[in-house]
Amino acid sequence: MTTVEPHAESVCEQNQHGYVQDKDRYLNRMKRIEGQARGIQRMIEDDTYCIDVLTQISAITSALENVALGLLKDHLAHCLADAVREGGQIGADKLEEASAAIARLVRS
Amino acid sequence: MTTVEPHAESVCEQNQHGYVQDKDRYLNRMKRIEGQARGIQRMIEDDTYCIDVLTQISAITSALENVALGLLKDHLAHCLADAVREGGQIGADKLEEASAAIARLVRS
Amino acid sequence: MTTVEPHAESVCEQNQHGYVQDKDRYLNRMKRIEGQARGIQRMIEDDTYCIDVLTQISAITSALENVALGLLKDHLAHCLADAVREGGQIGADKLEEASAAIARLVRS
Amino acid sequence: MTTVEPHAESVCEQNQHGYVQDKDRYLNRMKRIEGQARGIQRMIEDDTYCIDVLTQISAITSALENVALGLLKDHLAHCLADAVREGGQIGADKLEEASAAIARLVRS
Numbered sequence: 001m002t003t004v005e006p007h008a009e010s011v012c013e014q015n016q017h018g019y020v021q022d023k024d025r026y027l028n029r030m031k032r033i034e035g036q037a038r039g040i041q042r043m044i045e046d047d048t049y050c051i052d053v054l055t056q057i058s059a060i061t062s063a064l065e066n067v068a069l070g071l072l073k074d075h076l077a078h079c080l081a082d083a084v085r086e087g088g089q090i091g092a093d094k095l096e097e098a099s100a101a102i103a104r105l106v107r108s
Numbered sequence: 109m110t111t112v113e114p115h116a117e118s119v120c121e122q123n124q125h126g127y128v129q130d131k132d133r134y135l136n137r138m139k140r141i142e143g144q145a146r147g148i149q150r151m152i153e154d155d156t157y158c159i160d161v162l163t164q165i166s167a168i169t170s171a172l173e174n175v176a177l178g179l180l181k182d183h184l185a186h187c188l189a190d191a192v193r194e195g196g197q198i199g200a201d202k203l204e205e206a207s208a209a210i211a212r213l214v215r216s
Numbered sequence: 217m218t219t220v221e222p223h224a225e226s227v228c229e230q231n232q233h234g235y236v237q238d239k240d241r242y243l244n245r246m247k248r249i250e251g252q253a254r255g256i257q258r259m260i261e262d263d264t265y266c267i268d269v270l271t272q273i274s275a276i277t278s279a280l281e282n283v284a285l286g287l288l289k290d291h292l293a294h295c296l297a298d299a300v301r302e303g304g305q306i307g308a309d310k311l312e313e314a315s316a317a318i319a320r321l322v323r324s
Numbered sequence: 325m326t327t328v329e330p331h332a333e334s335v336c337e338q339n340q341h342g343y344v345q346d347k348d349r350y351l352n353r354m355k356r357i358e359g360q361a362r363g364i365q366r367m368i369e370d371d372t373y374c375i376d377v378l379t380q381i382s383a384i385t386s387a388l389e390n391v392a393l394g395l396l397k398d399h400l401a402h403c404l405a406d407a408v409r410e411g412g413q414i415g416a417d418k419l420e421e422a423s424a425a426i427a428r429l430v431r432s
Binding site for chain 2: 018019020023026027030031033034037038040041044045047050051053054055057058060061062064065067068071072074075079097098101104105108
């Protein structure tokens with residue numbers, strides 16, 4: 001996969017990555033997730049009931065999943081679509097790479 | 109679920125929650141996850157390639173899942189086991205509550 | 217884990233497994249899931265649109281997840297609870313075994 | 325989403341869906357999954373130990389997940405790629421539809 005990235009990425013860079021236009025929104029979402037991770041530390045320090053800590057962890061996991069699905073959607077609509085239109089090996093490599101990323105996401 | 113917590117929690121509090129003996133280890137793991145969330149913000153600020161950001165998000169999700177599974181295991185072995193030994197409604201309530209937490213975890 | 221099952225299982229067998237009282241309901245649910253798996257074969261034979269096949273696969277996955285969560289809840293309430301009340305190594309082994317099963321479920 | 329399918333699907337039909345060239349392989353995999361669902365019914369009828377039933381359910385879930393990831397990969401490489409090359413609303417609709425399918429898969 002890494003061997004194809006020089007080409008693949010150059011297609012994407014010209015278009016400034018899928019998420020660039022939503023950069024501030026993604027940054028805010030990750031800042032909130034960072035805050036939630038800090039909140040869980042406080043819960044643990046305060047001996048909060050285990051089940052309540054677990055509920056909060058499920059909330060972060062869902063928030064991360066939504067960020068990942070958003071980034072992936074932007075990636076398909078920009079980087080992948082551009083590579084597919086370019087065609088040939090570049091398109092094929094990007095399709096392979098996107099499918100591998102989806103599999104990691106589904107399995108994680 | 110909330111209606112049962114007064115009893116249920118009191119059983120658990122006497123035993124200082126399942127995770128208390130590993131508190132420092134859980135705090136360190138959550139501190140690392142907080143750092144990873146900050147790292148993703150830097151990646152986004154630096155226009156890192158989308159797929160690399162996604163890989164990093166999958167890594168945090170797995171780390172959170174492992175923390176949740178650890179907390180749940182400690183919870184079953186301490187709070188749930190104590191409540192079951194106490195028996196009656198307290199045991200039944202804790203079993204219900206643990207099953208609901210497991211379902212949230214499996215579905216998140 | 218396998219080394220402990222002789223003891224662990226004997227506790228559970230005396231109590232006829234957690235799911236025994238709901239056996240017919242579980243059998244019906246699995247029969248429906250078997251039917252859904254056959255339905256997907258027909259969809260593939262008929263060249264049904266990929267996204268519609270995927271939607272149907274997500275439906276089976278959710279149905280299986282619900283069966284698993286039901287079995288696990290019954291297991292905790294019967295086999296695990298009995299072992300915990302019996303105490304000692306039997307209780308500890310069952311807690312270990314249940315936590316491993318939950319982890320497999322969360323990760324699958 | 326349904327409003328866009330007439331166009332979207334026609335693009336894909338000309339190309340005979342992504343999975344058509346692997347139809348027999350997908351049929352075999354679904355036949356095996358159907359057999360596994362039948363196997364679980366036998367396990368339940370024989371009062372097999374709950375944890376062993378759960379392990380078998382995790383195995384089916386993973387097998388279904390792999391079928392879904394395969395179908396999705398084929399879909400991206402054929403139906404989606406064709407629609408993207410066609411461009412305009414057709415490409416945009418297919419990207420939207422694929423992202424929704426991925427989200428269902430990640431959340432199920």
